[in-house]
Amino acid sequence: MAVSDLIQQARNRFGQAPNLLLRANEPTGEKPWEMFVTDEHTEHYLALKPGGDTDRGMLTGAVGGTGGLVMIMFSLVFALQGDISDALFTLLLTISIVLPVFLWETRRPLPLPILFNRRTREVYFDHNGKLYHSPWDSIQALAGEFVMVGPHTGGMRNASLEILVRRLGEPDTALLVSLGLPMGKTLQMQKGFWEWLRAYMDNGPWFDEDGQHSASDAYVKKMLSAHTNPTGFLAYRRQRIAEKKEANEGKNYLEWTDAVLYLGHLLFFPMNWLQEFTYNIAKRRSRNRWPQIVTERLQPNGPTTRLLDLERERGLDV
Numbered sequence: 001m002a003v004s005d006l007i008q009q010a011r012n013r014f015g016q017a018p019n020l021l022l023r024a025n026e027p028t029g030e031k032p033w034e035m036f037v038t039d040e041h042t043e044h045y046l047a048l049k050p051g052g053d054t055d056r057g058m059l060t061g062a063v064g065g066t067g068g069l070v071m072i073m074f075s076l077v078f079a080l081q082g083d084i085s086d087a088l089f090t091l092l093l094t095i096s097i098v099l100p101v102f103l104w105e106t107r108r109p110l111p112l113p114i115l116f117n118r119r120t121r122e123v124y125f126d127h128n129g130k131l132y133h134s135p136w137d138s139i140q141a142l143a144g145e146f147v148m149v150g151p152h153t154g155g156m157r158n159a160s161l162e163i164l165v166r167r168l169g170e171p172d173t174a175l176l177v178s179l180g181l182p183m184g185k186t187l188q189m190q191k192g193f194w195e196w197l198r199a200y201m202d203n204g205p206w207f208d209e210d211g212q213h214s215a216s217d218a219y220v221k222k223m224l225s226a227h228t229n230p231t232g233f234l235a236y237r238r239q240r241i242a243e244k245k246e247a248n249e250g251k252n253y254l255e256w257t258d259a260v261l262y263l264g265h266l267l268f269f270p271m272n273w274l275q276e277f278t279y280n281i282a283k284r285r286s287r288n289r290w291p292q293i294v295t296e297r298l299q300p301n302g303p304t305t306r307l308l309d310l311e312r313e314r315g316l317d318v
Contacts, residue, residue, distance in 0.1 A: 116136070
């Protein structure tokens with residue numbers, strides 16, 4: 001199927017609903033903002049979460065961070081009582097339950113992220129072990145709105161943002177790749193996220209609220225910090241309590257909701273920490289699945305030639 005036909009077919013999905021064909025050199029008029037899909041934001045490349053397996057590590061966190069923690073406490077009690085055999089048995093039993101789950105979750109590969117390489121000005125995407133790419137300067141993206149109707153929720157407006165990438169060595173084979181889930185988003189929000197990508201690729205790695213280059217990373221870090229990981233909830237609640245204490249000069253500042261939320265975050269912190277630790281291990285192992293032609297271009301001193309140029313010169317295939 002021709003690329004133009006693929007784009008037209010995709011636009012037909014939206015019917016009469018608003019949809020836009022976006023390009024790298026055409027501003028949308030929106031301010032740049034992040035949509036909670038950034039996995040890594042570095043000087044040389046931007047990695048977006050591809051979706052799928054976002055709950056990786058949850059089973060390990062539930063088993064090890066709750067049941068495992070209780071078992072370890074029992075083991076400590078036995079040890080303090082001088083019952084070393086029961087303490088060792090409880091500890092070994094805990095390890096025999098948690099370790100297989102941890103290994104199972106970390107050894108299964110995670111989907112690779114969508115990479116935006118500033119150095120070579122191109123995008124990489126892995127689909128079932130096949131490498132797809134697109135030069136940034138000629139990239140096309142499709143943003144469109146649609147409505148999902150449910151019996152209890154009524155009509156819910158959503159908006160998707162998809163980029164067009166081509167198979168390495170087979171430029172006539174193309175895919176439209178979604179940049180994050182469309183649920184709960186508007187066309188304006190997706191246009192703002194497109195501006196975020198444009199600002200990173202053209203003016204980055206750091207830029208201000210207007211997308212202009214900045215020597216400071218303050219605005220980017222502020223936007224990225226808006227998405228707090230579960231392990232950050234405890235620190236956030238502690239900060240909120242400290243702010244209330246300062247505002248009330250240390251008098252009658254603690255409300256019952258603060259105490260409940262703080263204890264709740266404290267209770268779930270081991271589970272959340274273990275889940276994030278497991279996810280990060282699985283992510284690092286999965287990154288080794290990128291072909292060398294990609295990994296070397298992500299290095300600060302790696303090649304700057306585009307895959308498109310190599311493809312034209314050598315008929316490259318991976």
